Amino acid sequence: MSESLPPPRSRPTAGSAWAAGPVTRLTTPEPAPTGHPGPPPPPPPPDRSARDRRLLWWFGGAAGALLAAGLVVVLALVLGGDVDPFRDRPDRPVDVRPPLARLCPPPNTPPGAPAPDRTAPAPPRSGPVPPAGSRTVDAEAGISYAAYGPPWQDWNRVWNAGSLQVPYKVGQHFVTEAAYNGYSDYHASILSAAVPAATNDAFVLDLECVGRRVAGDVRGEYYPQPNRMDLLRDELTTLAGRPAWVTVFRLHFSLPGLRATSELAGVACIDMGGPNAAILYISIPDTHGHLDHLVADTLASVRPA
Secondary structure (H helix, E strand, O other), rough: OOOOOOOOOOOHHHHHHOOOOOOHHHHHOOOOOOOOOOOOOOOOOHHHHHHHHHHHHHHHHHHHHHHHHHHHHHHHHOOOOOOOOOOOOOOOOOOOOHHHHHHHOOOOOOOOOOOOOOOOOOOOOOOOOOOOOOEEEEEEEEEEEEOOOOOEEEEOOOEEOOOOOEOOOEEEEEEOOOOOOOOOOOEEEEEEEEEEEEOOOOOOOOOHHHHHHOOOOOHHHHHOOOOEEEEEEEEEEEEOEEEEEEEEEEEEOOOOOOOOOEEEEEEEEEEOOOOOEEEEEEEHHHHHHHOOOOHHHHHOOOOEO
């Protein structure tokens, strides 16, 4: 499809001006009337180069300040002896000491002072007579003590008891109430263990602290809670010819299904001259109160293994 073309325009005569067209005009524009000035000329474009220069100076100054601060830190680390400040730093060392060594650090000895006296105090002139007969030997703990006949039986397991994880491996026991709660047995016991109580390079024990910590762990972890304690003995003495801290107490408690409502317990912590303390634990529930004398008898029977 096509369209008709418009008629040709007439040529202008000589001396005449071009009329206004779509692209340009050749006629001279008339001046604006007097008293009515035209619109002001537009403002010159902003000098972007000056602003850009200011921004570059600002960013350059900030980068320079950061670089200078970083260099100061690196120099301080290097001059302070850390020749490689960017290497991976090891984690803070973990305290791997046994629980008792952390809870009862060895006593501080001033420089030049003599080492603490670890000799045993003199034993009392009178006391329970050690029973004769069979003995239980705990070679790891370094002690032996009286062994008893039926109903007592040899202990044949490892019982890591309480928060201190004392590993009782040797001794005697018998069941006083079987499956008192449907599945657990209740025992009378005479058990011993060796427990780390100092670091390998510090054989000095804070015996009072160790003894009371172990006795507190026995009360808090071995028995029903809450309980009430009658403290009968808590003192430094001599067992197996070595210094020992002995605690004897009766605990009162109540537990559903359990006939026993109290128990006589004895705990001895013996300083064996090394990093390990020997622990002797004796427990007699009140259902078998006729055996209470075994607490004192067994403590008195302790000898070196």
